[in-house]
Amino acid sequence: MSEIVLPRASHAAWFSYVTSNRSTSAGIVLSILLVVLALISPWVVPHDPLEQSFIVANQGPSSDYWFGTDSFGRDVFSRVLLGARVSLSIGILAPVLAAAGGVWLGMLAGYFGGWTDRLISRFADLLMSFPSLLLGVMVAAALGPSFRSAVIAIAVALFPRFVRLARSSTQVLRQEPFIEASIVAGRGPLSIMQRHVLPNIAGPLVVALSLWIATAIRLEAALSFLGLGAQPPAPSWGNMIRDGMSDLVGDPWPAAFAGAAITFAVLAFNMVGDALRDMLDPEMET
């Protein structure tokens, strides 16, 4: 994964590849659908997701409450829909943040080599030796539970992968004549990285970004299930399962539907990510 260098393909070739594969196009359609639903959810929810009513508490699915109601009588369908906002915004924000930090460190390591490289690589390796969920839990536990610390925690968990990717791509690029030419022309290292290195390694980085969205969504769900993510009453899929656990016997619906939503989102983004990876590296068997 770390050694990917993006082959240059025409837009037409990309398009025909993407549309030729059924699961890829399904994944893309589903992912876009999810993002759109998350964006418009506040305006299309059938009930107020925060409105409590003990008269209708703990109901199963019905024509009025499609996914039933939770122990506070809140509509589970509306909460799942609104929960998509938290999950997807963290799922996209965290990898972007990780990329923003990781890419610069990786470029510095790949460009300068030597001690800079050894120091940065050692640090990235150390973080990589931790499973991402464990790292996320550790960071979120240290920062205290909130939306913000969930974003930071997931970004920290993903960031070493971007360091490695940017480092290896930069190392290859560093040998190119046009970089040598820029150095001779008197351009400084930072300016070279910004003007010449970054645009040339952007392709694989964007692909990597999309690969990690599914992971980020799953991490967010786990963190908010542990109570370390977005705080109630704002619904997120993870904390809906957490709330649902307290009365699983009486009303399993909130936990069941919130979990199904997580699975669905992870599946959709995974299909896109897998397809992009196959496209980059057709030799690799999956």
Next chain:
Amino acid sequence: MAGYILRRVSEVIPTILLVLTLVFLALRVMPGDPAVAALGEFATPDAIAAFRDKLGLNDPLWIQYISFVGHALTLDFGRSMTNGTPITALLAQALPYTIILALSATLIGIIIGLPLGAVTAVKRDTAVDGLGRVFALIGFSLPDFYMGVLLLLVFSLQLGWFPMLGGGNGFVDQLHHLVLPAITLGLVMAAFVMRLTRSSLLEVLRRDYVRTARGKGVAERWVIFKHALRNALIPVTTGLGIYVLTTLSGTITVELVFSRPGLGTLLIGGVTARDYTLVQAGLVVFAFFVVGVNLLTDLLCAAIDPRIALR
């Protein structure tokens, strides 16, 4: 080999120091005063000052750092801020639950994942392979804690086959309580093991020596077991450390689902109760586990493949 072991073990020291430094720094940037968090909003300033003094929070940062590292290295974490129990005692109580769960889940994952991976590689592009792909896709997409909730709903609540919550008392009861959480994590692990075994075996089956074996008329079963599978298992074995650690991190959420009194439950309980000393200890212990398992994996790999030690 001896040189490699020495080199690898000595690498642990800076790693542990770096990890401890990170934990120390992370907890110092934690918002809010731990004393206020422990004593409540209405504590008198005197009480807060006394509490901070007791925890050493009024000392200069570097003294705090040295005492933190010293205590962590000797596994002396002081007392829980919320109930005064020595943290070492809490850890000793919780650790067996977590370790047993992680190990049995890894075992289940290997027992299911290895044969499944081998079969799907050999029967590539058949219905079996298709089923295997679906299994892997579910394993990668279904979060482990949600799988736990579903198993709990079906096998504990509906069928009543397994106890719902806790760790159990006595050997048989504890085993009974272990089944569902171990299967939950084991199934997720099986998906990982299966995918790795499948791709590794497919890669080996393309090699020249497999073609040679087939060409000289060796029975297909023999080709697969004797020639291909043996070599295909090397990357799977070296991935063992990753499996154990992934399962270890999975125990945190799964313990919460099944109310299992392990390390994850302890750590998350500490976060919820704002028990600063307990959180600190939990983080350090998890970090020690990662460093230790990684060290063991590297040594194991060098034993299996001596070329590693020569690099």
